[in-house]
Amino acid sequence: MRGDVWAFPTLAGKAYEKEKTAHPTQKPEALITELIKAFCPKNENGQYEGTILDPFHGSGTLGVCCEKLNKQGHNIKWVGIELEQQWCDVANERLRNI
Numbered sequence: 001m002r003g004d005v006w007a008f009p010t011l012a013g014k015a016y017e018k019e020k021t022a023h024p025t026q027k028p029e030a031l032i033t034e035l036i037k038a039f040c041p042k043n044e045n046g047q048y049e050g051t052i053l054d055p056f057h058g059s060g061t062l063g064v065c066c067e068k069l070n071k072q073g074h075n076i077k078w079v080g081i082e083l084e085q086q087w088c089d090v091a092n093e094r095l096r097n098i
Helices: 029-039 060-069 085-096
Strands: 049-054 075-080
Touching: 049 060, 049 085, 060 085, 075 085
Parallel strands: 049 075
Antiparallel strands: none
């Protein structure tokens, strides 16, 4: 059972320079991955599956986390919506680099 308070580092410093983008409100991949695991259902084989909508996709962290989990054998479908082309480009680049 998860507790009431989750502690995650900010994306500051050298440890996160490969993850960090210029997006002003980017969230850590570790946080988004834990949210996916907390709320996405598992199938009979114990793999996460389902569909997630991210209506404010920004730099694409949700998509990146879903695709990284899918590479481990999970089956998570996701949809990301972003209005600004700048952040769509950043998200697409991050997804290409997985």
